[in-house]
Each structure stands twice: as C-alpha cells, then as structure tokens.
Amino acid sequence: MRAFALALLALVAVSARAELTKVVDTGDVAYYVDPKTVTVDGDFRRAPLIQNFAKAGADGVRSQKLALEVDCSTTRLRSVASSWYSEPMAAGKPIESKEVDSDWLYVAPKTGSNIPPGTPYRYVWEFVCRAIV
Secondary structure: OHHHHHHHHHHHHHOOOOOOEEEEEOOOEEEEEOHHHOEEEOOEEEEEEEEEEOOOOOOOOOEEEEEEEEEOOOOEEEEEEEEEEOOHHHOOOOOEEEOOOOOOEEOOOOOOOOOOOOOHHHHHHHHHHHOOO
C-alpha cells in the first residue's frame, strides 16, 4: 500500500501529459484530479488530488498533493500520503512528505455524515467515483 501511494504521487509529478480537471474551487483552494490517473479495485478508487492554495500559508505552503483512497460503496475517502509544496500545482520539490492514513471522511448525505453537502471533498468523492477509467 505504501509503495502504491508513493507511486501514485510520483505519477502526478512526472506526468507531462496530465489532464488535470478542476473539480471544485472555493476561492481559497482549488481541487484538481486527472481522471486518467484514477485506478479501480472493486468499489475502491485511488486517485491523486492536488490542492492549489490561492495564497501561500505562513509556513510557505502553496499547494498540496494527496494520494486518496475513495470507497464509492460506503461514500467515504481518506488520504494515504501527502506532500506539501512551496510552488503552485505541486511543482518543484516537496517541502515535506508523509505516508499516513488519515481517518475516513464520510460524504453520505445522511445523519452522521462528517462532510456536509456542498463541501469540496464531497465534490471530489463524486468526481472520482464517476471517473471513467
């Protein structure tokens, strides 16, 4: 799994022909996925996600690349690896990288959902689960 997460992050970094699709833009953060890099394993999808921040944070971070696991059957997602960059669109060398499984975020429109309707990760989940692979 760890090797897959690193390979997924590397795939986005070296893909000169990446056709990033802006999934959602909040004004502060734009979220991008290349539908051609989404992989399928049953109800699970794996996809790299780039978060491009409108302004660099106090820590100098201007963008973040995440390796996501998306469970389309139970409407949840999580990151399994993250890298932070001082350049837009995850360009240049990472400032920091981590391989840590985050908690599952549930995007189901039901009581107990911890991602309310209209939030960016709900749109990311919908895009990845509908991606043509």
